[in-house]
Amino acid sequence: ETARLKSEIINHPLYEHVLEAHVSCLCVGLPMDCIQAVESQLANRHSVAMKYCMLGRNEGLVLDRSKEIDEFMKNYLLLLHSFKKHLEEHFVQPMKEAMEAYMEIEQTFQAFTGVSSINLPTTSKVNKELEDDLLHGNDDFTMDIKMHSDQEDSLLEQVRDELKMELKEEYFKSIANIRKEILRKRQVGKLQGDTGILKQWWNAHFDWPYPTEEDKQKMVEATGLDLKQINNWFINHRKRNWNGRGIIDGDTLKSYPK
Numbered sequence: 001e002t003a004r005l006k007s008e009i010i011n012h013p014l015y016e017h018v019l020e021a022h023v024s025c026l027c028v029g030l031p032m033d034c035i036q037a038v039e040s041q042l043a044n045r046h047s048v049a050m051k052y053c054m055l056g057r058n059e060g061l062v063l064d065r066s067k068e069i070d071e072f073m074k075n076y077l078l079l080l081h082s083f084k085k086h087l088e089e090h091f092v093q094p095m096k097e098a099m100e101a102y103m104e105i106e107q108t109f110q111a112f113t114g115v116s117s118i119n120l121p122t123t124s125k126v127n128k129e130l131e132d133d134l135l136h137g138n139d140d141f142t143m144d145i146k147m148h149s150d151q152e153d154s155l156l157e158q159v160r161d162e163l164k165m166e167l168k169e170e171y172f173k174s175i176a177n178i179r180k181e182i183l184r185k186r187q188v189g190k191l192q193g194d195t196g197i198l199k200q201w202w203n204a205h206f207d208w209p210y211p212t213e214e215d216k217q218k219m220v221e222a223t224g225l226d227l228k229q230i231n232n233w234f235i236n237h238r239k240r241n242w243n244g245r246g247i248i249d250g251d252t253l254k255s256y257p258k
Contacts, residue, residue, distance in 0.1 A: 008066070014073040019045065021080035028087040029095075078162055197222050198233055209234065209242055 009015060023042055027035050197219060202209050211219065211234065219230050 005069075008069050009073070012069060012073050014077060018073060018077050018080065021077055021084065025080055025084045025087060028084060029091040074162070078166075082166070195223070195225075195233065198230065198237075202234075202237060206242070209238060 019042075023038060026038055030038070201211060201215065201219070205211070211230075216227060216230050219225070220227055223230070225233075
């Protein structure tokens with residue numbers, strides 16, 4: 001049974017793409033010598049594939065592709081593609097930022113001392129190399145696709161369609177979140193309660209528009225606003241409409257809380 005499944009997988013039209021996607025995940029963030037070791041092992045894949053194909057024939061297995069195998073290969077390819085994207089987000093971008101920060105420090109050091117401690121490549125060169133690695137690496141969706149059978153083209157098209165749907169869903173979720181954030185920010189600073197009471201108190205105490213804590217508590221109960229909103233309202237109102245021009249004598253000033 002195991003030999004039959006392996007034979008079906010190896011003979012599947014998407015096998016090479018799944019293998020390339022798997023290797024591309026392994027190579028994200030690997031040192032060059034490790035990548036070369038992976039590639040050398042990958043070069044032996046045809047002999048391994050031939051072994052399982054021969055094993056299947058010797059066992060008299062009929063390599064009839066089932067829908068389950070098709071679904072497995074498609075879903076696994078989607079999973080690997082998504083996994084590689086997450087790996088790049090968590091590794092490549094922080095690495096670029098770290099290199100840029102390090103080179104800024106190096107440039108500052110050189111500006112102060114006139115000496116370059118290490119011959120580092122420029123930021124643009126590092127970014128270019130990283131982008132080249134991403135664009136020309138073992139990416140199952142950017143590799144040169146040769147002649148495929150109609151079945152293989154159909155399966156690849158299904159994979160692409162499902163990826164597009166996932167991207168659309170992520171896009172619409174992002175748009176919805178942005179819209180919520182915009183609406184939330186529009187509400188910031190808008191008082192939903194009755195500010196008329198605050199204005200009345202302001203007009204009655206214009207000489208010294210600093211309500212006591214007791215006054216504020218009464219305003220909370222009367223307006224439905226919270227204490228922070230009331231404090232902010234008076235702070236902003238004083239900035240716009242009052243600069244201490246009220247007539248206050250010494251005795252009156254002493255009576256107000258400090």
